[in-house]
Amino acid sequence: MAKAVRTALFGALLSCVAGAVQAADYTLSINTALVQQDPLYKGLEEFKAAVEKRTAGKVAVRLFPASQLGKDEDLLEQARAGAPVAVVVDGGRLAVFVKEFGVLGAPYVAEGYDGIRKVVTSPLFEGWSEKLRKASGHQVLSFNWWQGERHLLTNKPVKQPADLAGVRMRTPGAPVWMETIRAMGATPTPLPWSEVYTALQQQVIDGAEAQDPASYGARLYEVTKYLTKTGHINLITGIVTSAAWFDKLPAEYRQILREEALKAGDSASRGTEASLVEFENQMKAKGMQIVEIDVTPFRQATAPVYEKLGYADLHKEVEALVRR
Template structure:
């Protein structure tokens, strides 16, 4: 090997090591955010905004890494990593947090609030801040913000649905949290919990007969290929949040903690309003793919799901939330 070749290789190796060192040590803190969302989802665009803003405001001292498609594992697994103090976060619904702090489960209860502005009143209220403190003490989780609205959830099947009776005998995928399970059961279907990544294949193989989901997720997962009807029940107003490790969060300088919470809330608002603006287009695209989208009278579904609050012990909490929504 010539002297010139050896010198060139040494220089190249040195540059590579310098690059690796720079990428490894430029940030003092790294937060890895896991989400089941696809990259084209409006909420994922919000996560990209969150990443950019945090890194800019901290001068690169806090690095945010995004993992779409649940690349880091199931939400429950990432929540456990966060409990152990890892620098991870997950975009998660209240139902999965209810195992640690019961109050969060009510966010997934049927017909709790209308649209984003309605549910936003709840998750930015003093009452909600009490829940976040309770969660910290109960499980060691820190909520950065909880204003990430994914839309109202509707029923996707291969047959028309107009009333709860039409869902009799339908095995319907839903997350495994009690509030979701009881809601779907009250609507007339048989709740079947499974991971979101398994839904397409389960529908294709007829392991399940239907699924309930919001438009961006339905379209992003190409469910129009394995279902033919969307019934707009709007039974759950899906609000989610970015939840991380309290132990990891508490190690940050106070300034960085404030930046994470501020930018998470700001990006959540922007992403939620983008979701709102995108819904009509999602419907148009699903219709173009051959799906039937039905507007129905949801009154029978509202009536059928009213007992869910009593059954799960949310009666008084529901009344408190009603007062917040009326202001």
């Protein structure tokens, strides 16, 4: 879609929202690639309800699932320009502004939600967030929105990195993701998430890597045979908005947004934890093979990614946080 057309559609959507929330003093439109059935989307609904209740409707939150407002990168640019928008985004996409965020998407950086939460609620992370405000004009509301560990989805069995030779694997285009998939043995192929199903169906790509809720929501069990549980990336995301817009809010509202984002992120992440077995059972019932493997060869193969991308020292800091 041409940029001018995307901009026009974006403006039209926001105009509709503005017309519907005239009673509110401020409106925040949140864009996410997630579908409404995703546990994290349920958390966004909780966030919306809590913010609107605590501000007596003076701050309205509008949710746009399935990337209705456009790509994450486009929304980040809108936020930089001061638009009242936010996006649920991973650290890899923020690393172009502040490099440290990229380590959140590095391979095997932490296990499960409890491990990664220690990092994204730490003073170390707050320092990165402050750097982000200065570098790009983005405000992190909270970064504790866990989407699960990412696994491989292919049409052939995978037990070790050598099995991925020549496999065109869809992954987001951020350097840390690309290097991780390359180190695992596959050929990283960046594509928008919305195009993955068709690309697999038409054999433009040979596989994808994703967390269970997203894989199920996108019906990838229809176009792949194997889900191999590598857990190579622990996908933590956050709600990121415009610092310029955020700073115009009364102090009370700024505090409410951050408090409720943290609460809803915890709720959504626990919901994700509770849903993983059921998502895998449903995919298995639809014919997909769920394969448990020894991930040691993948851990070893991806270990050099930290050094290659300049994260070796930061990795040590993050490991220390996780061990606490």
